Amino acid sequence: MMRLAELLSHADFQVTFVNTDSNHDRIVGNADITSFCNRFPKFHFSSIPDAIPCDPLTSGLTAKDNFRSIKAECKPGFRRLLTSLSEETGQSRRPTCIITDGIMSFATVDIAEELGIPVIAFRTYSASCTWTYFHLSKLIKEGEVPFPDNDMDKPITSVPGFENVRPKDLPGICRVDATDEYVLQFFLGETSTMTRASALILNTCYEIEAPVISRLSSLYTKIYTIGPLDALLKSRIKDPSPSVSSNGILRKEDKSYLTWLDAQPPRWDLYVSFGSLVESGYTESIPTELDQESKERGLIVTWAPQEEVLAHPATGGFLTHSGWNSTLESMVAGVPMICWAQIADEQVNSRCVSEVWKNGFDMKDTCDRSTVEKSVRHLMDNKREEIRESTDAIAKIARDSIKQGGSSYRNLEQLIDDIRSIALMTWVKKP
Numbered sequence: 001m002m003r004l005a006e007l008l009s010h011a012d013f014q015v016t017f018v019n020t021d022s023n024h025d026r027i028v029g030n031a032d033i034t035s036f037c038n039r040f041p042k043f044h045f046s047s048i049p050d051a052i053p054c055d056p057l058t059s060g061l062t063a064k065d066n067f068r069s070i071k072a073e074c075k076p077g078f079r080r081l082l083t084s085l086s087e088e089t090g091q092s093r094r095p096t097c098i099i100t101d102g103i104m105s106f107a108t109v110d111i112a113e114e115l116g117i118p119v120i121a122f123r124t125y126s127a128s129c130t131w132t133y134f135h136l137s138k139l140i141k142e143g144e145v146p147f148p149d150n151d152m153d154k155p156i157t158s159v160p161g162f163e164n165v166r167p168k169d170l171p172g173i174c175r176v177d178a179t180d181e182y183v184l185q186f187f188l189g190e191t192s193t194m195t196r197a198s199a200l201i202l203n204t205c206y207e208i209e210a211p212v213i214s215r216l217s218s219l220y221t222k223i224y225t226i227g228p229l230d231a232l233l234k235s236r237i238k239d240p241s242p243s244v245s246s247n248g249i250l251r252k253e254d255k256s257y258l259t260w261l262d263a264q265p266p267r268w269d270l271y272v273s274f275g276s277l278v279e280s281g282y283t284e285s286i287p288t289e290l291d292q293e294s295k296e297r298g299l300i301v302t303w304a305p306q307e308e309v310l311a312h313p314a315t316g317g318f319l320t321h322s323g324w325n326s327t328l329e330s331m332v333a334g335v336p337m338i339c340w341a342q343i344a345d346e347q348v349n350s351r352c353v354s355e356v357w358k359n360g361f362d363m364k365d366t367c368d369r370s371t372v373e374k375s376v377r378h379l380m381d382n383k384r385e386e387i388r389e390s391t392d393a394i395a396k397i398a399r400d401s402i403k404q405g406g407s408s409y410r411n412l413e414q415l416i417d418d419i420r421s422i423a424l425m426t427w428v429k430k431p
């Protein structure tokens with residue numbers, strides 16, 4: 001969302017980036033925010049209450065508690081914010097258009113309709129995963145979800161476009177042991193509310209997910225596929241200032257990883273990361289033996305400059321949780337993956353990596369010590385060449401899509417033009 005906001009700000013729109021209080025507090029706690037705001041004077045950060053503690057992972061609250069809080073707090077907060085923006089003295093900042101995170105539609109779509117402001121949904125998952133969410137209600141009705149542990153491999157036949165999907169490849173909330181009725185209903189509700197938006201933005205590139213994007217076109221008259229967003233952002237904003245990277249302002253990167261990589265042979269390093277949600281207390285939990293034994297052969301950092309690490313010639317593979325941003329970044333860098341999916345969309349992404357794009361291996365549910373070892377040996381050694389061609393082909397498609405004339409490049413231009421037209425229409429309508 002930050003990357004999209006930066007791109008729109010770069011296109012000369014005034015952007016108000018609305019976060020929930022808990023996320024906002026984390027961002028403004030970072031010193032780099034000032035240089036970012038100086039660089040983009042038309043970019044404003046704002047926030048609405050969510051009643052969630054700043055570090056939800058250590059608060060002891062369950063996912064259900066947090067979902068209940070945001071459901072209760074965010075909608076009235078968003079209404080107050082929009083009203084205050086519209087009523088500001090001097091130059092009104094009433095928005096021309098709202099771009100909402102797909103899973104925050106409950107707080108935004110009603111208010112947008114109430115105030116007559118066009119709304120576009122941005123789902124930060126892959127198109128493939130977005131498609132699965134649209135069919136969960138049907139799968140529940142037909143008794144296929146939630147599915148018990150012993151029935152995870154039978155193919156799903158009732159949904160078109162699911163040819164490669166088994167129950168165990170569906171989002172984590174579909175599992176009997178993980179299902180929380182409240183959370184499941186929350187996602188079903190959000191997926192349905194999202195269809196009231198006038199258009200859909202996806203952080204993917206058309207050529208990589210074309211069949212499923214065509215299917216999604218039955219739900220939206222306009223779909224803007226503008227990914228991989230980070231690569232697109234970097235190609236459009238040439239200034240190498242660190243604030244160009246949203247990751248750079250959200251966390252402090254430890255660049256020592258790059259110096260360490262410089263001293264390693266080509267394609268030797270296996271980069272391991274499980275995304276942005278799993279870092280707390282990591283130093284205490286590393287066994288001393290592991291720390292000592294791996295000193296000469298590995299490096300552990302709190303927050304790596306991931307895209308630079310993936311682009312480094314010494315990086316030969318990525319053991320990932322299959323978060324969608326990590327998957328896209330690995331695709332662009334042409335680095336093959338071992339997928340150790342944990343939650344949400346990651347089960348779907350990892351299946352696509354192994355079966356559709358063929359740029360990695362999916363460990364799906366059997367991530368014991370010997371499976372991890374076997375997969376690492378496959379990726380770094382025995383089977384590397386088997387997936388080299390497809391990994392390179394996907395990388396080329398992703399890189400081409402963000403070049404001038406490429407599909408994501410053109411779709412972003414179209415999105416910018418369409419928002420400008422809305423602005424113009426709003427301006428013409430004013431008395």
Ligand SMILES: O=c1ccn([C@@H]2O[C@H](COP(=O)(O)OP(=O)(O)O[C@H]3O[C@H](CO)[C@@H](O)[C@H](O)[C@H]3O)[C@@H](O)[C@H]2O)c(=O)[nH]1
Nearest residue numbers: 124125247273275276277303304306323324325326344345
């Ligand atoms: O040391 C690190 C670790 C991560 N990253 C960056 O952090 C981001 C991680 O994003 P992602 O791979 O999408 O994982 P999560 O942060 O876990 O993302 C959440 O949001 C994603 C998009 O909605 C979902 O796909 C995931 O399942 C969900 O966990 C990427 O841009 C990485 O480059 C770093 O820069 N340095």
